[in-house]
Amino acid sequence: MTRDGLRFGIVLLPQDRWAQARARWQRAEEYGFDHAWTYDHLAWRTLVDEPWFATVPLLAAAATATERIRLGTWVASPNFRHPVPFAKDVMGLDDISGGRLLLGLGAGGTGWDATVLGPPPAPAERTRRFAEFTELMDRLLTQPVTHHAGEFYTADGARTIPGCVQRPRVPFVLAANGPRAMRLAARHGQAWVTFGPNLPAEATAELSPAAAQELWWQGLAAMVEQFGVQARAEGRDPASVERHLSLDGAPVFSLTSWDVLQEGVERAASLGFTDVVVHWPRAEGVYAGSETVLDRLAGELDRLRATAR
Template sequence: MRFGVVILPQHDWPEAAARWRRAEELGFDHAWTYDHLSWRGLAGERWHATVPTLTAAATVTSRIGLGTFVASPNYRHPVPFAKDIATVDQISGGRVLLGLGSGGTGFDAHVLGQPELSPRERFARFAEFVEGLDALLRFEGAAPGGASGISFEGEWYTAAGARMVGEPAQHPRMPLHLAANGPKALALAVRLGDGWVTTGGEHDDDRAWWRSAGALIRRLDDACAAAGRDPSTIVRTLSLDEGPRYSLASLAAFEDAVGRAAELGFTDVVSHWPREHGLYAGDESVLDAVAARLPALR
């Protein structure tokens, strides 16, 4: 089992820097931040941009993986985003984990004046977004006609001779971790993803949430079988805090959640850094207790 922590982009530097450093010192395998312009009930609170945050985090850490949890096409085009995130990967020495999702239907989906999309349209846009990033992040050398850049044209995105320039920091490209619950998205994750991310579904009951997480991982196995992919080749990440219980409420709560996730077959789990109040409210001392237990839980 590998362990990650989400650090919401709410604190100014250098207070935020201390959290990213501490995540590495505590022994977490990866640290993530949300890729939103604002988010749900925290929309009125301080909220920094994703790429600059990860860039700064890369300069104050040396080992820990750095990820987006998750980036979406709601307000991004694959060409400039690929250039941005590839630069972060170079600065970090090849530590970026690119979490990608189809995008929610909240603030980010409408802030640029976008029309409301149907579920079919949202998936079609997501598929093009991922396929574009998959091509771009391999850089020109891996693309047909790469000397003249990377080109593609679809219903949602177009690139005409896009240039990345140089060599990717990770080969053949940085790993893509795709958020997916539905059958089409799961098939996409199996086809193009190095990892799969799930929040387990929306359930108020703890038992129902864990049953849902188990059902989803079985669907992933089925998608792997249908595509002829070895299921052991895809990283399986569960966000532990989308159910009714906060995983860092106590050491006992964390150990219980990790044990359940391991039994279901997840390879990685992610918890949210304790906030002072409201959502994910908790005591940072729990992080120290968890850190002491991570070697035994691996």
Template sequence: MRLSTVILPIHRWAEGQKIWRRAEDLGFHTAYTYDHLSWRTFRDGPWFGAIPTLTAAAGATERLRLGTLVTSPNFRHPVTLAKELISLDDISGGRITLGIGAGGNGFDATALGQEAWTPKERADRFAEFVPLLDRLLTEDAVSERGTFYSAEEARTIPGCVQRPRLPFAVAATGPRGLRLAARHGQAWVTTGDPKLFEAGTPEQSVEALRGQIAKLGRACEEIGRDAAPMEKVLLTGFTPDRPLDSLDAFVDFAGTHFALGFTELVVHMPIADSVFAADESVFEKIATEALDQLR
């Protein structure tokens, strides 16, 4: 199992670079950031762009993998996103993972002046977005006419440092998204069942996650893919559990979810006075000791 972190893009870079370097020093496998224009309780405070932040983080670190968790079509287009990702993969020396999802109905959904898309409209757009982005990152020139997204002789030379392209970690729980994950994803991402976050129990959450993994397996079977080797990523902080309360709590949590089939757990870097507040000393112990105990 791997342990990774999320660093929200809320700090001016003079301070932010220290946090990304700390993530590398603590031994995290990957440090991700949210790709939003703003997010929930952080809406009225500082919030910087994901791609520039990751570009700066690539220059501030050497070994740490970097990525989005997650990018969505809410304010992105595959052609321009592909160009940015190819550049970012080059600058980082091939250390980028693209977490990608269908998006939600938060602030991003209407920031460009459009009406918020329905769940079906988000799924329809995602079904076009991911395959086109896949092509753009693997082919030198792409022309395609879609209902929502098109490309006309779009050039993406020289392509990614990682071949055939940088990995996709596809966030999905519904049948259409899981089929996209099965076909295009090197990894699958979930936050669990959101209906259980406030009113559910850890045991119910485990069963919900077990069901999601089973559905992913069936989606892979449909296209003749073995789901077992596929990376399975749990973004923590959205289930009824409290794994950051202590080192023992995290080790128990990690062991339970490793047994389910998860290969990577992602924890949020603590932010005081927020939904991601946590004891810094406990967090550091988790980062440096938890996986050894689990082994």
């Protein structure tokens, strides 16, 4: 837990034209959220045929429309990113935002943007690629000139000048569910982020929503324990790594009701998470929820922070 209590973040999907999206990013700041994020995909799952805008220009626009709130990628991956040009983008976003950028990074899933550029890697290869991607991003963002010849990436005298506003680089928020990725998060991350356990459909098919939710929390508790093991293996005190939880990884979306949200916040805090993240509620489908609950959350952020200290 941070000295000031639990921090709160919100994800805004990149679906609206900027003329409409601008007001939401500004509202996220006015509401008092500590950080705001957007997905770094070319398209996403069930929303693949809906509007979807690019991440970097959206975050650049959000940076100029806001003043205080931290901004980040939820999460960038090697699925379609190369570290050399992406490091330039990250350096630019950190500069435009005045040092407010958070870099969420993940291995990349098996969804649409994993295949649009060609056949996706096998799971073991994807894990190795993520490790190389993260380690090379770390080098690119902390030194002016980088040379690298690896299994997946080459950097021949890549320049990243003048570097990030934040020193030695922007904070890495690394998504990890398995042991190898958790060790990578402990090695390079200022924060670990998880969406919780991925419950197979057959495990929840006959469960009530409440029972499925409880199963998810039990799995998450085991993941927290596993992260502690991996952090200690890397020589780090697990408490020294900030921990972000996507509450909407659970079977019941966080802004479905106030009771669901409040229970999620309390249980996240009890598991040692320093930050919780919700999604701006959509009218239906994935991340469906109530803007009334969002408004209430905004009004009670200070109280929830205080009770979670």
